[in-house]
Amino acid sequence: MTFAACFAAIRSAARTPQSSDRAKTIYSLRYLFIPLAPFSDFAYWGMLSCHRVEYLFVTLKIRENSIGARAQPWTHLALYAAIVIAFLPLKVIHEEFIALENVGSFLSSNWVVTYLVPLTLVVSYSHYFIDGFLFKFSNPRTRQMMAPLLLSKPRS
Amino acid sequence: MTNSNTSQFKLGGTLFETKAEQFILILPVFFFVGIGFDLIQSTQYSPQEKSLGLFVSQFIFLNHIHVFFTFFLTFSVPEVRQWLTEKRSHAPNLATLLGLFFISIYLYWAIAVPYLRKTSPDSAVIKASIIAVILIGTYHNFIQSLGLSLAYNRIIKAQIPNCVQMFDAGKATNVDSLGPSWLSHFSEMAFFCFSKISPAPYLWLYDGRSPR
Incomplete structure (x- = not known):
């Protein structure tokens, strides 16, 4: 059931009007790491790694766009x-x-x-x-x- | 202070720079290949291999330091600082809330948990607390992906001329159907929780391996 729900979430991402942008659909595949984590160590490590790398880029983006942080x-x-x-x-x-x-x-x-x-x-x-x-x-x-x-x- | 009707927002900026986005999208592929091997071969990793995997995710891929990014943002970005300390109607500002939260969590883990460990090492409260740490971490991972996923939606939608007004809407625009995502997450959390408390009934799912 967990997997079905996860696939449904990914399918809904692919079916929304922005599906022409493949990046969005590919991005949503990372949801799979969560239900797979108890079964595979790689899923667990993947879940942690992707989260942190995303966060790094988001942080850098925020600092870059902030006027005060550049000082x-x-x-x-x-x-x-x-x-x-x-x-x-x-x-x-x-x-x-x-x-x-x-x-x-x-x-x-x-x-x-x-x-x-x-x-x-x-x-x-x-x-x-x-x-x-x-x-x-x-x-x-x-x-x-x-x-x-x-x-x-x-x-x- | 800027607002959401800026030209950037209306025109639909990008969430990640091109190279950053490529890296973010390609990174999971390596882990999916590993998952494939794991599931097909039912690989059992030695403690050393597990330590290596954790080292990669903890230190190479920033698990250790990423929690500090938040504090880094808070101290170094004036917009965030101002947002944290500004007055809110009928509620203390976020910095005060954060301070109270910080103190209460510290007291719990530095005083209450060690006390429980001494007086009743097998207490369910300790186990529940540790499980909560794991589950909250998982929840946090999920919710970040979900949040960024929704931001993706808004940005891409904004590039479609008729959908520009989505940015001006006064509430969140949930393009993805959130129900399945939430169901997936919470059922997974429940499963994870049960397997931690009492692994035996779930061992068949692990093909002989003990749950993490």
């Missing part, structure tokens, strides 16, 4: 790189932290695990939280703010 690019990039590097070791531990089979094994963990690893979860949850508002295109104010940032000039 101090290197300061922001340096700060960003520093935070990412600082969180890298925590993220590695985080993967073990959220594994179900490790539920009992972190009982005697040190303070780093107890107090710093949850920061990675907080960052992830906050990312979901902000994105939930940032990409809520049904909200007129959000559309008003995001549209000029998200769209570049039409292709010639």
Whole structure:
């Protein structure tokens, strides 16, 4: 049933008036990663990878289209790189932290695990939280703010 | 502040640059080839191979750092900053909400969960929390694709002369039928959840492999 629903979603993407643009239909194929994830490791890795690469390009597009963000690019990039590097070791531990089979094994963990690893979860949850508002295109104010940032000039 | 009736919007800009779009569209092909092998050969990966796969998705394809992109956007794009801090009618601004959310999630994971782990390691609450992390992540992946997919629709529609007004509509324009997508997602989430809580009844679906 899950697969049928997924194929129906892809079919509906292909049948809409923009089906002449194949990119839209091809893009919608990534929905398949989600129902396939429990069956195939590649689907799971694909789901993660596609999501992140999309997000990278969307972020770059928003920065490029923002007038204010162009002013101090290197300061922001340096700060960003520093935070990412600082969180890298925590993220590695985080993967073990959220594994179900490790539920009992972190009982005697040190303070780093107890107090710093949850920061990675907080960052992830906050990312979901902000994105939930940032990409809520049904909200007129959000559309008003995001549209000029998200769209570049039409292709010639 | 700009609004949605800008010429860019009316004329139908592009969501991704040409090369970025090509990369985004081609990338899944490699994974689909892998899925084909997985399903046909019922491949069992060693822990090292799984670690390599996760390394590729976590670090080469940015899983680790992409969550920071949001904060990067928030701090470095003035339009987003202003939107986060502006007053909303009958509700606190989004920055305040985010702050409260941030603190409550941290307290939950740094204090409540370790306490539960000490007092009752087998508590269903801990398992449910960890499952929620996985499910919310999956949901987030799905909803981003859905959102960008709808943006694709709007952009392409706007290139059709009679459909320009779609951008001016006061509500979301759902060109895709969302029902099947949602049904697919939630049934998948339910399946994933059940397989995590009690894998045994679902083992036949995995052809002898234990669920992730």
